[in-house]
Amino acid sequence: MKKEPDLESALARNRRWMVNNQIKNIILRSPNQVAPIEFLQKKFKTLDLKGKALNWLKKYPCCFEVYREKDELFCQLSKRMQCLVEEEEAIKDSQEPVFVERLAKLLMMSKNQRLNVLKINELKRSFGFPDDYLLRIVPKYSDMFRVVSYTGRRSSMEIELISRNPNFEVSSIEKLAKKEGRGPRFSCSLPPTWIKSWERFREFDASPYISPYKETIGLIEGSVEMDKRSIGLVHELLSLTLWKKASILKLAHFRREFCLPDKLNVLLLKHPGIFYVSNRYQIYTVLLREGYNGSELIEKDPLVVVKEKFGELMQEGLHEYNRRHYLMNLEKKRKKGDLTIRTETRKRDSNEELCERDDDQEGGGLGGIFDAEERKRFYKVLFDDDSK
Template sequence: MKKDPDLESALSRNHRWMVNNQIKNIILRCPDQVTSINHIQKKFKSLDLQGKAANWLKKYPCCFEVYRENYEYFCRLTKRMMFLVEEEESIKDSQELVFVERLAKLLMMSRNQRLNVSKVNELKRNFGFPDDYLLRIVPKHTDMFRVVNYTGKRSSMDIELISWNPDCAVSAVEKLAKKKGSEPSFSCLLPATWVKSWERFLEFNSTPYISPYADSSVLSEGSVEMDKRNVALVHELLSMTLWKKLSISKLGHFKREFGFPEKLNVLLLKHPGIFYVSNKYKIYTVLLREAYNGSELIEKDPLVVVKNKFGELMQEGLHEYNRRHYLMNLEKKKKKGVAKVRPIGRSRDDDEKISQLNNQEGNFGGILDAEERKRFYKVLFGDDAK
């Protein structure tokens, strides 16, 4: 699929947020909400990070406070960060009924109105569910859900839907069509020059829409109708997520429960006007095109709003860290008698580049190839770089 710079930018921005969010959760689960740097270092591989944990954490001083005690380094969340954590928890409490509806929708789209708990846990943060949703939400709504275990194995624990709610069985596509007073159909967001893709989309969209909540057992595998239903199902799942995106591998874990085709990625790539598939960070991710205007979400869930504040706090700290290192490098140059680099205004991308350079220096004891540094500063500062 041809790369969309705006959607790729949205993915890269979210990647750093997701990594730091996981670090935040690691710290919150620790006694007194403090953990050693060594403990976070051990988690680095699972976070898909390399290098030293201390270097990473110090890049975000507005989020993480690193300090030394008894010859060992520790980390805790800053006061501003804790304020956002409290705000996030408050929103989760106020959105309980929203989570109930999302969970009901997930179960209603599954073939047996039942999903494995461990599999739901893989996607819980995508849908905004609290970590303790099994204790916080499910027991309060025994008229809708129950936890069952038909095999006796701990890994076989399932959440089952007890009562079907027709008000929940309405997809995002159907809601929009009702609002417009038209028949349900998909939207295509492709340039007019993509003639063949538009022709395929119009042919696909000409057949009746099939709701993801409809009984799929009457549809034939590999038929146009089944493809239509599967596209509607992925569309609905993405519509329910906070960031309107999901990992294709995680979606693939639900092939049996949702009746997805064996080659789900092939189905998604056939509909570039509806879905955007990216392999950024070597993880195949599918985004809902219509949910974005450029690199920004059009409609933001309250949880996304508070998470964006987290992102802004991250960026503020990153800029502060880069500025501090920039001034330190200038001071070193002055002492060595090297001409001063004329500073210019920098963008967020520049902050990321400088951060990567500083991190690389930190990982290798401050030793960096002179030509690499020269090329970097020339790209960043132009011909004035010395």
């Protein structure tokens, strides 16, 4: 698929953000939400980081606070960071009904109304589920969900849907169609010059829409109807995610549960107007085109908004750290005398450059008023006055 700069930018991963988010979670799980630096240093290996943990944490003073107690260094979240954590938790509490609906929708799209817990965990952050959703949500809604293990092994634990809610059986495409008073159909985001792709899309969209919540009984694998159902299912899955994107590899883990084709990436590449497929970071990712305007999400989930605030706080701390070190290095050079020598050299070079520039101008600027020696004296006074 041809690369599109805006959508490639939307797929960019901020490695620093991900590492700091993991450090934040480690601190939150620590006793009294305080983690010894020595403990974080050991965790750095699992975060695929090198160097000293202390040096990393000092780069983000707006996020983390480091202090010494009894000759041992500790780290805790800053007050501003703690406020963001509280805001995130408040949003998770208020969005509990949304999480319940998302989980129910996932189970309703599956073949046997149940999904493996380990597989759900691979995508739980994409759907915004809290880490403790098995304890926070599933037991609380025992009339809808239950955890089962038919083999008795922990790895085979599944969440099963007990009762279906008809109100949840409406896809995002059907909601939009009802709102606009038309029949359900896919939207296509392609340039008008892509004539053949438009023709293929119109041919595909001409057949009736098949809801991903409809059972696959009677649908033949590889048929147009089955492909349409698969495209609708992936569309619905992506619409349920926070960032309207997901790893194709992780989606393929649900191939049997969702009756998806073996070569899912091939099917998605056939529909460039609906999906954008990228191999950025050597990971195949599919993005829902209609969810983006350029590189920006059109509708941002409240959890996305608070996570963006975390990124802004992180950048603010990094900027503060870089500025402080720049001033410290400047002061060191000033004390050594290197700064004065370089500044004088820069001034002398600038004087000569300006003089040469005026010499090149015929009757313009200072060239038509002073001769070369007078211009040099003028610029010397000008720069000396500026330095004072």
